[in-house]
Amino acid sequence: MNARIYTLILGAMVMAGLPALQVKAQSGADMDRFIDELMQQMTIEEKIGQLNLVTAGEVTTGSVVSTGVEAKIKEGKIGGIFSMTTPKRIRAAQELAVNQSRLKIPLIFGLDVIHGYKTIFPIPLGLAATWDLGLIEETARISAVEAAADGLNWTFSPMVDVSRDARWGRISEGSGEDTYLTSRIAEAMVHGYQGNNLAADNTLMACVKHFALYGAAEAGRDYNTTDMSLHRMYNEYLPPYKAAIDAGAGSVMTSFNDINGVPATANKWLMTDVLRDQWGFHGFVVTDYTAVNELMDHGLGDLQEVSARSLQAGIDMDMVGEGFLSTLKKSLDEGRVSEVDIDRACRRILEAKYQLGLFDDPFRYCDESRAERTLLAPAHLAKAREVAGKSFVLLKNDQQLLPLKKKGTVALIGPLANTGSNMPGTWSVSADLEHTPSLLEGMRALLGEQVNIIHHQGANLLEDADYQERATMFGRTIPRDDRPEAEVLAEAVATAQQADVIVAALGESSEMSGESSSRTDIGIPAIQQRLLAELLKTGKPVVLVLFTGRPLTLGWEDAHVPAILNVWFGGTETGKAVADVLFGDVNPSGKLPATFPQHVGQVPLYYSHKKTGRPLAEGQWFQKFRSNYLDVSNDPLYPFGYGLSYTTFAYGEISLSRDNLPSNGVLEVYVDVRNTGNYGGEEVVQLYISDVAGSITRPVKELKGFQKIWLEPGQSKRVVFELTVEDLKFYDANLDHVAEPGEFVVAVGTNSRDVQEGRFTLTD
Known part of the structure; x- marks a missing residue:
């Protein structure tokens, strides 16, 4: 069905005594007017229905499968479906919504498109190992093209949880241990999924997950609790989520873990104070699979209580558990939640559908011929x-x-x-x-x-x-x-x-x-x-x-x-x-x-660990009363950033454009790299910095730049990095984002261990 036919359906609404909705405008003001008009017609039950995400049972990623889906669509009690695929099935479900529900509000369709749709790319940890942001963005673009051709418009990706514990199985689903690398990959994937126009029929709305700190679950055991200081959160674990938000991600998914005593799905500080007030996020927040219901096992109360707490914390859509659907009206009647809370969440879901172009044409993703020629295309x-x-x-x-x-x-x-x-x-x-x-x-x-x-x-x-x-x-x-x-x-x-x-x-x-x-x-x-x-x-x-x-x-x-x-x-x-x-x-x-x-x-073992008061001397294995083990050295087997080639690369000495960096200036770092072997090959040149003295303890080194270059045998290339004061900033004891004047070490090399160093001073 095209936009003209959808307009005819809306015209039929007038004949039924309902005002027609105008959907062609693109500006924020036009979207606001459109949604205002729509929400004025909605009952409380229909508003709550928009907050309900169900699974059709085709592909399940959890132990619960939704029931009575068709009837609920007709009654306006479902806002979206996930794990339903193919244009034929999705068209059938969408027709129920736009033909048989009272207000004809289209559904949103999502899936875990994590590292490909039909054409599967390396697992995300493998994608991160390419250190090639352009290539990673291209994989997300192809994933979006294929998934959108098969009827989908929303993906539960990218997963940007920093993880330093190899026992945790979902380390495979993220980009590894490093804040900077994960942040840059998060941006690339959001851009790849969403493209330049979210309403295009070959894009997907991204969903950043799992917010937040999921990769730091205690003992590496999935779904376990997470407990860390605010300084570690802001400096090491939160930046990739913010990078994805700043890149324009349209939605965010909650994590299963608790955070300093409050599970993420009920954590108002996290979902409202940080995500919305500090970071300015305007999209919608969806729970992970049955995460609202699982708050009962966390010990926060019965289903009505935890559903109300989640809504008030800033959650907009309840995945599969239907706690919102079954309890929010009762909570509203009892004064536990307000209509303002429900309206706020409903508006965010409707805005996402508007931005995806679903009100203009709810069947824009349902072209079966496009699916046939797109999925598993030879170029993909x-x-x-x-x-x-x-x-x-x-x-x-x-x-x-x-x-x-x-x-x-x-x-x-x-x-x-x-x-x-x-x-x-x-x-x-x-x-x-x-x-x-x-x-x-x-x-x-x-x-x-x-x-x-x-x-x-x-x-x-x-x-x-x-x-x-x-x-x-x-x-x-x-x-x-x-x-x-x-x-x-x-x-x-x-x-x-x-x-x-x-x-x-x-x-x-x-x-x-x-x-x-x-x-x-x-x-x-x-x-x-x-x-x-x-x-x-x-x-x-x-x-x-x-x-x-x-x-x-x-x-x-x-x-x-x-x-x-x-x-x-x-x-x-x-x-x-x-x-x-x-x-x-x-x-x-x-x-x-x-x-x-x-x-x-x-484990947990990672290169950017904090300095300690009793560090082990460089090159030592064991020294009494130092931070080490009796039975094994502190060293990794293979360090972060490590990887060999069939050829060899030689690094010249690094040089700096200046020995001081003013707060409004740029410092350039130069290194010449030569292919000294017999094969053409790519090398990832990595740049790290270390703050020699800070107001709080700082990591021994942090990745702040990398470039992947191709060199033929015998070929040399000068690699240039630019550093500004932004690269030196961190969150201090007051959680102010600052760069403190003083001495810094800059290191360049083939991995985090094998580097050569220079020094510069950040001036006031």
Whole structure:
């Protein structure tokens, strides 16, 4: 249905005794007038209905599925639906709203489009490893184009939770440990989803999540409590959310955790004082899945009480739980909430629908022919393959074992070698798992007859069958071999003995990370380690292709395996992209967005930790009465920003344009980088600063800039960074955003550890 037909429907409203609504105007004043007129016609029940988000049950991300959806749409008791897809289904639901409800208010349709829609890109942690903001924005743009073509207009992304605890499964869904990197990625993704015109039929409204501090859940256990100082919040955890808001994100989703005693969904300080009053956010806030109802388990009262508290805190839309729908009218009658509270929330939902152009044409996203030509388009798949290759991080490459030669016999062994369904990674709810090439299939597609590829599963994913079932949910099954382990190992070794080189595809399955997938042991499962040890005993060269959604403890592997390529979960084209990198068609350029610890006991471990009064001397392992461990050094196994290449890069000495930075000036930092190897490749040049002395304790260093550059063999390039006073600001003891005059260290290098330093002074 086009805008003209929708106008005819509105004309019919006049005949029914209801005023027609004019929807063509674009300015804020016109939108206000339109919504004022609409709300004057709405009953309290219809206003509350706009605050109700339900699931149609097609794709569920929680344990509750909504009931009676069709009847509620007709009664004006639903504002939006999520997990419904395809233009045909969405058109049918939208027709119920605009043809059979009293006021013909269209629905909004959302889905967890996290790292792709049908064309799946690397998991967000892998996307962050590209350190390529333009490329990341492009993946969000393609995701929006595909999802919008399939009827959707709202995505529950980007997830911008800073996480420094690799035990937490949802670290895979974010951009890692760093405030600055996560903030820049948040901006890029919002721009990619929303484009330049939110009312265009190929954009999605972004939803920033999870507000706030979800990535700091205690013990790395999902949904657990979070407790931190205001200084840490404002300096380290809140900036990515604000960056997404400043980039124009249209909606925000609450987090499950409590924050200093008050769960986010009922936290007025967070949702109103910070988000709206301090940051000036004008969009709408939706809860996470049944988060209002879960306030009862937090101990805040019965459903009526927690629903009222959530509304008063600043929540606008209740996801699935229907606490608003079932209790707010009663609370209004009893004086627990006001009509002003309900009107405020209702207006925000209607504004979002107006901005999306749904009042102009509620079926703008329902073109079935567009879906057919857009989903999994060849250009999208080509981009997915490119991005996946750029996300892989080369952790080790002794004696230049990689890239492999396109000849001879390669043994591909491991439980992740031939499982296409696991390649998209966690939170790929709309992926086509039936047509995703496995690593084995990707290698055969690339190599054809050039290389003889022999394959064996080698081991089960996990020794415990029940654990494996939990780790392969949602159609990500990996077959089990229930014969004695020794028998399976013997076959795998016999296969490996026939090869010139062994590629071991090991690590996590896709559902070993993600929501509700926390782990206390973050190493490669023991049964896979035993397989790897037997493969190494053959004396053949071994390449570990590591699948993971989180930093893993790889001390033994690093000590014994000559080459390790971390491929995360690269999306639809993972199998082909891994083959590209293994055999040298693509030179890996990924850098770690999260620190890999030596041992889980070091977690949380991150590069930008605070200075302490008893620091361990540089280069020391243990010193009594210093901040360290008895049994392991403080060092990570692989530091933040780390990643090798098939070529090598040499850094010249850094130089500064001046030795002081006035408060209104610019300081330039220069470094010459040269490709000293035999392959063309990309390098991520990273800039860090350190405040030598501050009014409160400061991090040892903070990322403040990076550039990804391509260099041919022998080529040099001068990289220039600009620093201003804005780069030096932090929230002080009074939560004032200040830059304090004094001395600063600036460091440039290939990762957070391997840097060279200069100094400058910030003047008044």
